[in-house]
Amino acid sequence: MKTNQIFNINRFGKYASCSxxxxxxxxxxxxxxxxxxxxxxxxxxxxxxxxxxxxxxxxVLFLLGFYIAGLLYSGFAFSAxxxxxxxxxxxxxxxxxxxxxxxxxxxxxxxxxxxxxxxFYVASSMAVGIRNSFAFVTKHATVNGITTxxxxxxxxxxxxxxxxxxxxGMLFMLSVLAFVxxxxxxxxxxxxxxxxxxxxxxxxxxxxIGYFYLLLxxxxxxxxxxxxxxxxxxxxxxxxxxxxVIAFIGLIALSYTYFKLKEKEAV
Amino acid sequence: MIEITNLNFKYGKQAKLxxxxxxxxxxxxxxxxxxxxGAGKSTLLKLLTGLLTAPENTxxxxxxxxxxxxxxxxxQVYFVPEEYELPGVRISEFVKAHAQFYPLFDLEKLHQIxxxxxxxxxxxxxxxxxxxxxKFLVAFALSTNCKLLVLDEPTNGLDIPxxxxxxxxxxxSLSEDQLVLISTHQVKxxxxxxxxxxxxxxxxxxxxxxxxDIAGKYSFTTVNQLTEGEVLYSEIAPGGxxxxxxxxxxxxxxxxxLLFNAVTKGLTLK
Numbered sequence: 001m002k003t004n005q006i007f008n009i010n011r012f013g014k015y016a017s018c019s020x021x022x023x024x025x026x027x028x029x030x031x032x033x034x035x036x037x038x039x040x041x042x043x044x045x046x047x048x049x050x051x052x053x054x055x056x057x058x059x060v061l062f063l064l065g066f067y068i069a070g071l072l073y074s075g076f077a078f079s080a081x082x083x084x085x086x087x088x089x090x091x092x093x094x095x096x097x098x099x100x101x102x103x104x105x106x107x108x109x110x111x112x113x114x115x116x117x118x119x120f121y122v123a124s125s126m127a128v129g130i131r132n133s134f135a136f137v138t139k140h141a142t143v144n145g146i147t148t149x150x151x152x153x154x155x156x157x158x159x160x161x162x163x164x165x166x167x168x169g170m171l172f173m174l175s176v177l178a179f180v181x182x183x184x185x186x187x188x189x190x191x192x193x194x195x196x197x198x199x200x201x202x203x204x205x206x207x208x209i210g211y212f213y214l215l216l217x218x219x220x221x222x223x224x225x226x227x228x229x230x231x232x233x234x235x236x237x238x239x240x241x242x243x244x245v246i247a248f249i250g251l252i253a254l255s256y257t258y259f260k261l262k263e264k265e266a267v
Numbered sequence: 268m269i270e271i272t273n274l275n276f277k278y279g280k281q282a283k284l285x286x287x288x289x290x291x292x293x294x295x296x297x298x299x300x301x302x303x304x305g306a307g308k309s310t311l312l313k314l315l316t317g318l319l320t321a322p323e324n325t326x327x328x329x330x331x332x333x334x335x336x337x338x339x340x341x342x343q344v345y346f347v348p349e350e351y352e353l354p355g356v357r358i359s360e361f362v363k364a365h366a367q368f369y370p371l372f373d374l375e376k377l378h379q380i381x382x383x384x385x386x387x388x389x390x391x392x393x394x395x396x397x398x399x400x401x402k403f404l405v406a407f408a409l410s411t412n413c414k415l416l417v418l419d420e421p422t423n424g425l426d427i428p429x430x431x432x433x434x435x436x437x438x439x440s441l442s443e444d445q446l447v448l449i450s451t452h453q454v455k456x457x458x459x460x461x462x463x464x465x466x467x468x469x470x471x472x473x474x475x476x477x478x479x480d481i482a483g484k485y486s487f488t489t490v491n492q493l494t495e496g497e498v499l500y501s502e503i504a505p506g507g508x509x510x511x512x513x514x515x516x517x518x519x520x521x522x523x524x525l526l527f528n529a530v531t532k533g534l535t536l537k
């Protein structure tokens with residue numbers, strides 16, 4: 001029986017299990033490295049009893065790890081395409097380009113966004129447990145003018161609480177876009193995909209910044225489209241507009257990735 | 268099963284590799300694809316399996332355009348490349364991961380061929396030698412029961428006993444609705460295996476014929492001295508000359524190496 005040639009859930013399941021069996025060691029290694037890095041950094045940052053690490057400290061570490069690990073993880077998607085021989089084997093697997101892309105999107109971006117906070121929470125909580133038990137600190141106390149306090153586990157409520165409404169959504173979408181661009185780079189370039197993509201995006205951003213600098217600072221265009229837009233929309237509307245634009249760019253990047261996969265050759 | 272019509276192909280700005288190449292092949296054959304280095308054997312195999320893009324409507328395989336790479340097409344085609352990289356998993360894990368894609372996969376057949384090749388299912392692919400991995404890939408390819416099996420230099424890296432086992436398992440594992448395309452330089456390894464010869468040279472098909480036809484029309488012998496007239500092609504060999512003549516006394520074994528040299532050096536056959 002001839003099944004749908006673009007997407008078939010059974011075939012997708014087979015591909016997911018095949019990829020998992022072939023790559024689970026590397027995946028476990030990656031997550032193990034993340035766990036260790038979070039634990040080690042947390043312990044390093046909490047080494048002094050005077051430091052005010054709670055609250056913002058956790059969030060900074062969380063976000064830094066989120067972007068660095070996320071970019072590394074999604075930048076190494078389509079790992080078979082790094083070598084000519086594995087590209088050939090990979091392209092002969094009976095799955096469609098869409099199924100291949102969907103799998104990598106779920107594994108490298110969706111799973112990362114879901115798993116990273118959980119792993120961060122576990123690793124940082126372990127670090128807190130280790131530090132508090134070694135420092136024998138159970139409550140806030142001031143002895144001889146020195147304040148000691150127990151460290152608290154990370155609270156993700158802070159991620160959103162200090163931000164203007166709508167800004168969190170836009171920043172979240174921006175991080176998804178960054179991961180999608182890294183994914184697109186890994187489908188496009190065989191060697192050093194992440195670095196090449198960062199250079200490409202960097203050049204693109206520099207051009208954009210240059211354009212706005214010219215518009216606002218050099219030409220002093222008070223009636224430029226940016227100024228007009230700024231006056232017409234509220235901050236919330238602006239964030240929603242930004243989120244939509246970023247999501248649209250992400251969709252374009254995913255479509256581009258799809259066509260790169262569809263036209264991939266084993267030269 | 269394979270239809271190529273007026274195929275033109277070149278890599279980037281390089282000279283044309285194939286120039287209006289046309290070729291058809293039906294199921295039920297084991298085809299030996301021969302050509303000099305750089306003649307385009309591997310490229311032709313990649314074009315047939317959809318790993319390279321060909322100009323529109325020039326290649327049809329199993330009724331489909333290979334480069335569309337429809338999963339339905341890929342389920343019926345298995346390609347064993349000359350150079351490959353396999354994941355660092357055990358044989359059993361590889362089989363579990365990949366066999367599920369092929370509807371006609373025969374696990375018993377795989378086990379039997381692995382016994383013939385003396386392969387241990389518990390071995391880790393990354394710890395196996397090049398030849399052992401090649402044997403495993405050939406065993407896996409045959410067990411998929413795909414309609415089109417494409418083997419690029421399958422005997423490279425195989426030891427002498429394994430080459431004989433290779434011929435035995437390939438000949439014994441195929442059905443009438445399958446087509447096997449074997450590209451090789453090691454003609455002796457496949458001499459008694461193939462039933463059709465396809466020789467490509469300078470972008471064209473120089474010869475496409477069954478071994479039976481060739482054996483009926485030509486004879487291949489070794490002589491002490493060359494005699495004028497009847498010899499179509501000859502080469503110096505230990506003990507005299509290897510010669511190719513028009514057949515006068517029934518079938519003889521086809522010396523594929525001699526035939527290949529004759530064809531690529533310009534001999535036109537009837």
